[in-house]
Every structure is written in C-alpha cells, then in structure tokens.
Amino acid sequence: MADQRPDRTVRILSTGTALPGPPIDTEALAARFGMDRLWRQWVDTFIGTRTRHLALDLATGAPRESLADLATTAAATALTRARVSAEDIDLVVLGTATPDTLMPATVNVVADRLGIDGIPTFQLQSGCSGAVQTFDVATSLLAAGRSRTALVIGGDVIAKHYDVSADLGALPPEQLVNYVLFGDGAGAAVLTAETPETGEPGHDDAPVVRTVLTRLTGLGREPGQVLRWYGLADRHRAEAPANEDYKAIEELVPELAAEVAEELLDDLGWQRDEVGHLLPPQLSVTMTEKIVKRLDFPLADEISVVGDTGNNGNALLFFQLERLLDVMGPASRAVAVAIESSKWICSGLALEREPLR
Structure with a gap:
C-alpha cells in the first residue's frame, strides 16, 4: 500500500530522450521541396531552427518510427539512469498531441513494452503544455501518498500529418511554417516521493519539484x-x-x-x-x-x-x-x-x- 502521508517531497531522479533518424537541416528540406535561396533565408531569419528530426523517410514519406517506439526508448533510458526497474513504477502519465491510435492509448502500449502492468496509467491529449501536465498529475498523486515512483513521458510525431509531396511554394504561410518549425521526438522522467537514503547515488541530491x-x-x-x-x-x-x-x-x-x-x-x-x-x-x-x-x-x-x-x-x-x-x-x-x-x-x-x- 502506498504511503498515506500528505505533502511528500517529489524529486526528479532522471530523464531520457529519443530522436528519430538523422538531423535534417534546412538545406535538405529545401532540396526535397524544391525551395529557392530566398526561402532558405526566410527560414534562417524568421524561424532560426537549424535541424529537426522526422519519424518518416523524407524521400518517400514512409514511416520510420512511431510515438510508442520513441517513448519506449526514452522511458527505458530514464529507468536505467534512475537505477529503477519497471516493477518499481506505480504510475505512468503520457502527454501528447499526436497519439499513434485513438485506441489503444499509446501510454498503455509503452507500458506493455516496458513490462509495466497492474498500475494506474493516464494519457493527456494536449499540445506543448502536456509535458508539464504530466508533472502536475504525477506530483499531485506522489505528494498525496497515492504513488511512490512515477514515470512521466511526453512526445509527438507530427511529421505523419504532413504531405511530403506537397508543393510548399503554393501553401499559405499558416501551413508552410509547420514544415520548418516542427520535428518529432519523445522524452521521459522518473519522479519519486521515496525518502532517499543519505549518500544514495543520484537520489539524495536529485532536484525537488x-x-x-x-x-x-x-x-x-x-x-x-x-x-x-x-x-x-x-x-x-x-x-x-x-x-x-x-x-x-x-x-x-x-x-x-x-x-x-x-x-x-x-x-x-x-x-x-x-x-x-x-x-x-x-x-x-x-x-x-x-x-x-x-x-x-x-x-x-x-x-x-x-x-x-x-x-x-x-x-x-x-x-x-x-x-x-x-x-x-x-x-x-x-x-x-x-x-x-x-x-x-x-x-x-x-x-x-x-x-x-
């Protein structure tokens, strides 16, 4: 049974991240979509993003990695860095705007791949604030004593929503900007409300939320x-x-x-x-x-x-x-x-x- 003491301190033990494929620079995007030098200068001046990673093959549009693939990699890295096993996790929360499917929830696919079962899992449908919302849910439950150690995950695979055969020169700005702004990826963190042992590696000096x-x-x-x-x-x-x-x-x-x-x-x-x-x-x-x-x-x-x-x-x-x-x-x-x-x-x-x- 989880500790019922209220207002316990919540710490971040570790993080893990995952990116799909090699970095794609603006020159590669320009070559793929036949955009001219002025377009590249516009991206450099008004956007400034140098590279992005896409979970599809830019040449063919074929999918390379799913959100579940990236999230599983990131989460496994976070668990390893925290020296925590899947059996130690008693709460998983995922934030995303782009789940792989409407059902089953991507969070449960990731949990299954990690060997996590028999615990509460939550998937939050949200944009960039979804990552913070995972912390909000997890820290609330940890601080209240309803969980001990949580895995929080955030990620998106946005490229699957774009047409790699599109004529970018014909797109209005509100659609064109998405092709250069966004990339794909996932990240995870292990949070705990367990009282650390003095000198315990990576635990007693872990940042407090x-x-x-x-x-x-x-x-x-x-x-x-x-x-x-x-x-x-x-x-x-x-x-x-x-x-x-x-x-x-x-x-x-x-x-x-x-x-x-x-x-x-x-x-x-x-x-x-x-x-x-x-x-x-x-x-x-x-x-x-x-x-x-x-x-x-x-x-x-x-x-x-x-x-x-x-x-x-x-x-x-x-x-x-x-x-x-x-x-x-x-x-x-x-x-x-x-x-x-x-x-x-x-x-x-x-x-x-x-x-x-």
Whole structure:
C-alpha cells in the first residue's frame, strides 16, 4: 500500500530522450521541396531552427518510427539512469498531441513494452503544455501518498500529418511554417516521493519539484494552432491537416510566459536573480529569443534545444530537463515555462537542487 502521508517531497531522479533518424537541416528540406535561396533565408531569419528530426523517410514519406517506439526508448533510458526497474513504477502519465491510435492509448502500449502492468496509467491529449501536465498529475498523486515512483513521458510525431509531396511554394504561410518549425521526438522522467537514503547515488541530491502550474486561458480566444485527425468519413475534407496563426502566437506567447513566470516566483517567494536556470517556451529559435528577453531573468542560464531538435511538442521539456540535470549544481534553482497555443494553456514548473548535506 502506498504511503498515506500528505505533502511528500517529489524529486526528479532522471530523464531520457529519443530522436528519430538523422538531423535534417534546412538545406535538405529545401532540396526535397524544391525551395529557392530566398526561402532558405526566410527560414534562417524568421524561424532560426537549424535541424529537426522526422519519424518518416523524407524521400518517400514512409514511416520510420512511431510515438510508442520513441517513448519506449526514452522511458527505458530514464529507468536505467534512475537505477529503477519497471516493477518499481506505480504510475505512468503520457502527454501528447499526436497519439499513434485513438485506441489503444499509446501510454498503455509503452507500458506493455516496458513490462509495466497492474498500475494506474493516464494519457493527456494536449499540445506543448502536456509535458508539464504530466508533472502536475504525477506530483499531485506522489505528494498525496497515492504513488511512490512515477514515470512521466511526453512526445509527438507530427511529421505523419504532413504531405511530403506537397508543393510548399503554393501553401499559405499558416501551413508552410509547420514544415520548418516542427520535428518529432519523445522524452521521459522518473519522479519519486521515496525518502532517499543519505549518500544514495543520484537520489539524495536529485532536484525537488517545488511547484507546478497548469491553467487554461483560452476563453474567447481563437485557437492559435489546429491539428486535425481525419477518419474515413471526413478524410477528403478541404481543410489542411494543420494550421497555425503565427502572428497571434508571436503576440501572445511572450506575455503569457511572463505571467506564468511571475506566478511561479510569487508562489515560492523567489526573486528573479535567485534563479540560475531558465527553460523557456520553445516554438522556434527566434521566438525563444524574444520570450527570454521578455522574461528578464538577469542571472539565469538559458537552456534551449529547439534549434537542434525542432519543435517536437511535448518532448521539448524533457530535452531541456536532460540538459538541466547535467549542469544544475547544488543550491540552485530553475524555472521552466511552456505555453500551448492550440487553445492557450499556460504552464510551468520550478525546481530546486538543495545544498549538499
């Protein structure tokens, strides 16, 4: 039976990530789609993403890896790094906007592949904030004593929604931008509320999750992004599989990110100059630069990955956390923010690595 003591400390023991295939740079995209030099310059100037990874063969459009494939790899890595077995996990939560199938839930396919059974599993259908939502669900259950050790996973395979034979030169900007912004990937983390033994490798100095915030803020706002899933009855509809209101995102995301950061700091009583690491929202390189400037954490090191991974949705936070765990020293603090533009969800979390004992 799980420990029923309330408000237990939740720590991040480890992370794991997975990317499909080799990195694909803008030159490769331009060559595949017959785009000219001006198009490449537009991508470099207004998007800034250097490479992305796709779970399909760019030449043929044939699928290479599924979300379950990537999530299983990432989760297995996280378990190994945490020195935790599948039998130790008593909760799994997956956040994604692009499950492999509507049924069975991808989270259960991943659990089966890992040898996990007989425990609660949850799949959250969400965009970029889904990764933070997995932490919200898991830390709540861990802190309440309903679970001891949780596996949280986030990932997306977005390329399957795009037509690799499309004439990009004929697409409107709200569809064209998706081909250069996004990539595929998955990430995972092992969380625990177990009291560490002093000196236990990787446990007694694991970062503490101090607070998690998720909140819908879409009342009266048009969606900033739409990703459609067609069934047989509506597969021939004229709507594009994906649309993005980049202008609305460019205007709203920095302001919403600033609101999240302020709320996290207020909740904990932290000052901006006490935060050593900032994990900002990761739409694109150029947008990240604007957001970081707006957030104004004067002493924080920025941890960004989108320039190399592309925007792989719910995987991004885990790639950022993976880098954070490598550089986060004792007695340091970190703030992560994610904004979902589909129907405008604000989210974030704050971490602290305590002083060495």
